[in-house]
Amino acid sequence: MRNKIFILLVLSGCFIASLSSLAPIWFLWDTSWPFWSSYGISSLWGTEWYPFESLFGLLPAIVGSIWVLIIAMGVAIPCGLAAAIVSSEILPASWQNLLRVSMEVLAGIPSVVYGLIGLWVLLPWLQQHLGLLTGHSLLAAGLILSLMILPTIMVMALDALRLVPAEQREAAINLGLDWEQRLYRVLLPQAWPGIRTGMLLGLGRALGETMAVMLVVGSMDRLPQPIYNILEPAQTLTSRIGREMGEASFGSMHFSALLACGLVLALFASLLSLLAHRKSKQAHP
Amino acid sequence: MKALLILLALPAILLPTACLLYILYQALPALNWSLIAGSDTANISNMSSAGQALWHQISGSLLLMMLANILAAPLALSMAFFHALIASRQQKMILMTFLQVLQGIPPIVYGLCGLILLVHLLHWGISLATGAVILAIIILPLLSSNIIHALERIPAEQTEAAAALGMSKAAIVLRVWFPLAWTSMLTGLVLAMARSLSETAPILFTATVFSGIAWPDSLFSPVTSLQTHIFYLAQEGSNAQAIHVAWASAAVLLALVLLFSLTALFLRRYKESS
Numbered sequence: 001m002r003n004k005i006f007i008l009l010v011l012s013g014c015f016i017a018s019l020s021s022l023a024p025i026w027f028l029w030d031t032s033w034p035f036w037s038s039y040g041i042s043s044l045w046g047t048e049w050y051p052f053e054s055l056f057g058l059l060p061a062i063v064g065s066i067w068v069l070i071i072a073m074g075v076a077i078p079c080g081l082a083a084a085i086v087s088s089e090i091l092p093a094s095w096q097n098l099l100r101v102s103m104e105v106l107a108g109i110p111s112v113v114y115g116l117i118g119l120w121v122l123l124p125w126l127q128q129h130l131g132l133l134t135g136h137s138l139l140a141a142g143l144i145l146s147l148m149i150l151p152t153i154m155v156m157a158l159d160a161l162r163l164v165p166a167e168q169r170e171a172a173i174n175l176g177l178d179w180e181q182r183l184y185r186v187l188l189p190q191a192w193p194g195i196r197t198g199m200l201l202g203l204g205r206a207l208g209e210t211m212a213v214m215l216v217v218g219s220m221d222r223l224p225q226p227i228y229n230i231l232e233p234a235q236t237l238t239s240r241i242g243r244e245m246g247e248a249s250f251g252s253m254h255f256s257a258l259l260a261c262g263l264v265l266a267l268f269a270s271l272l273s274l275l276a277h278r279k280s281k282q283a284h285p
Numbered sequence: 286m287k288a289l290l291i292l293l294a295l296p297a298i299l300l301p302t303a304c305l306l307y308i309l310y311q312a313l314p315a316l317n318w319s320l321i322a323g324s325d326t327a328n329i330s331n332m333s334s335a336g337q338a339l340w341h342q343i344s345g346s347l348l349l350m351m352l353a354n355i356l357a358a359p360l361a362l363s364m365a366f367f368h369a370l371i372a373s374r375q376q377k378m379i380l381m382t383f384l385q386v387l388q389g390i391p392p393i394v395y396g397l398c399g400l401i402l403l404v405h406l407l408h409w410g411i412s413l414a415t416g417a418v419i420l421a422i423i424i425l426p427l428l429s430s431n432i433i434h435a436l437e438r439i440p441a442e443q444t445e446a447a448a449a450l451g452m453s454k455a456a457i458v459l460r461v462w463f464p465l466a467w468t469s470m471l472t473g474l475v476l477a478m479a480r481s482l483s484e485t486a487p488i489l490f491t492a493t494v495f496s497g498i499a500w501p502d503s504l505f506s507p508v509t510s511l512q513t514h515i516f517y518l519a520q521e522g523s524n525a526q527a528i529h530v531a532w533a534s535a536a537v538l539l540a541l542v543l544l545f546s547l548t549a550l551f552l553r554r555y556k557e558s559s
Contacts (some may be wrong), residue, residue, distance in 0.1 A: 002453065002455055003453040003454055003455050005455075005504075006453075006454060006455035007370075007371070009363065010363045010366045010367050010370070010371065011363075011371075012363075012519050013359055013360050013362070013363025013364070013365065013367075014360075014363050014364055014367045015362040015428070016360055017361070017363065017364050017425060018383075020418075020421075020422050020425070021383075021387050021422060021425060021426070022361075023398070023402065024390075024394065024395050024398035024399075024402075024422065025390075025398075027398045027401050027402055028394065028398060029396070031401055066335070078293055079293050079294065079297035079298055082289075082291075082292075082293035082294040082297065083293075083294035083297035083298050084288045085290055085294070086290055086291055086294040086298075087298075090287065090290075090291070095488065101297065101550060102301075102302070103301075103546065104546070104550070105543060105546050106302075106305075107303045108479050108480070108483060108542055108543075108546045109301075109304075109305075109483070109542065110482070110484075110485060110512060110538055110539075110542060111483070111486075112485040112512050112513075112516050112519075112535075113308065113483060113515065113538065113539060114540075115306075115515075115516070115519065116308075116515055116519045116531060116532070116535050117304055117308070119519050119520075120519070121307065122530065133413060147300060147301065147304070148303065149303065150297050150300075154297060159539030162484045179286075179287070179471045180286050183286075184408075204389050207391065208389075208390070208391025208392065208393065208394075209391075210391070210392070210393045210485075210486035211485045211486050211516060214486075215516070215519060215520070216441055226425070236334065238391060238393055238486075241394075241397060242393060242486055242489070243395050245393075245396070245397060245400065245489075245490050246489075246490045248403070250400075250405045251405075258397065261402075262393070262394045262397045262398075262471070265391055265394060266391065266394045266395075269389045269390050269391055269394075270386040270389050270390055272389060273385050273386055273388060273389025274382070274385065274386055274389070274450075276389075277382070277385045
């Protein structure tokens with residue numbers, strides 16, 4: 001009898017949990033439906049976003065998001081990977097543990113704190129050294145994001161490198177491979193699944209990050225002119241939602257369009273996390 | 286090659302640390318007891334909220350965190366028990382994939398959905414309850430998978446021995462699993478707490494206001510929180526005092542989050558050593 005009650009409790013808990021996790025997704029779809037039905041899928045590549053004139057083109061924010069991701073990954077992957085290699089292959093074990101612990105702790109720093117640093121340290125610096133008007137730019141957002149995802153990428157890469165069996169390293173040494181060859185031929189290929197998972201997780205985090213990006217990106221709704229101009233204020237999907245969520249009136253087309261941005265974001269992000277975890281499953285069965 | 290790697294690695298290792306130190310450096314001048322406790326009322330009068338005692342923000346943040354975890358913990362526990370006791374192999378796989386996808390969805394999306402359902406459709410308004418529910422949904426996948434992993438580390442022999450003794454599932458959970466795995470389950474909970482303290486975007490328009498709230502009257506009144514306080518103050522570019530308070534708030538928030546993540550680390554060590 002007691003057992004049955006317990007099982008019932010567990011099942012009802014699961015039911016509530018899955019219901020409350022699925023409800024947001026349904027609301028995302030349901031509330032953005034008016035937007036999709038009246039503007040259609042083509043608004044994904046519309047270039048104008050003026051909510052007050054009923055122009056809802058998502059392309060500027062999507063391009064902004066993509067640029068920010070490219071910059072963040074371009075900085076964070078080489079640095080994070082290098083830090084992981086240095087700490088697992090060059091530094092002594094005690095240092096390595098210390099680094100890993102501090103990186104884990106750093107990964108938990110709230111994004112709004114990074115936003116503060118970006119706004120009051122990075123922006124003035126960019127303004128001074130690149131001669132920008134305010135410093136608000138895609139570049140600033142990308143750099144702040146790279147700082148935020150560095151710990152994730154580094155910890156995952158470090159763990160993957162540590163998991164390479166000692167026999168493999170010894171065999172490589174016995175074969176007479178020098179340090180570089182061991183790195184490229186043995187360590188990195190062996191650790192690659194873990195490294196890739198870390199990169200995809202970092203990418204997902206960078207895509208969904210709101211506060212830090214919102215504070216430094218400048219929130220300018222237009223395509224970068226020309227398209228590779230990353231030194232001007234721009235907009236990303238998350239910063240648009242964050243900026244306009246408070247001012248769009250409930251039930252309006254503007255609100256519905258913001259939900260559409262959220263839907264696009266959620267789809268990309270869940271795709272990324274699926275990809276990240278599927279690959280890692282194959283690597284460590 | 287080694288030199289190049291070290292050159293690349295240096296910023297990765299030094300910059301985050303430098304950031305931490307810089308926050309402390311900026312915060313120390315403004316950070317004193319009166320700022321937190323608010324005994325110093327003289328300089329508040331002329332600058333609306335920048336001079337407000339941080340105590341209200343801290344308690345608001347902690348309140349949101351506690352409520353979110355109280356809401357999420359039973360649900361996460363039942364997910365974990367379902368995974369460990371009831372689910373078939375296939376159901377386990379579906380559950381894990383489900384949790385991973387949910388973990389990937391950006392928090393701001395949940396914030397948007399909470400704004401629709403809780404604030405507008407259920408008329409809860411901008412309130413503590415709304416923020417707590419949204420935060421609970423955000424940390425639910427993280428908490429569930431943490432607890433699932435904690436339960437998975439229990440040696441199968443222990444469970445089998447208990448089952449062979451004829452213990453019911455409820456008894457196995459209470460008498461075998463809790464004593465064995467409480468530290469790792471607690472670690473998961475503490476990590477979820479740290480996470481819910483650091484989320485900002487989803488509660489920005491759903492739970493918090495800038496100032497004027499000392500202590501929420503009820504579940505359905507708005508709160509102030511440290512996270513959103515930093516956000517609002519950071520944008521007051523002309524007010525030097527506001528920026529100082531922003532750095533100080535950032536240091537306090539960091540201290541709180543670090544407190545939780547270091548507790549989690551300590552618990553893990555404790556588990557390994559015992």
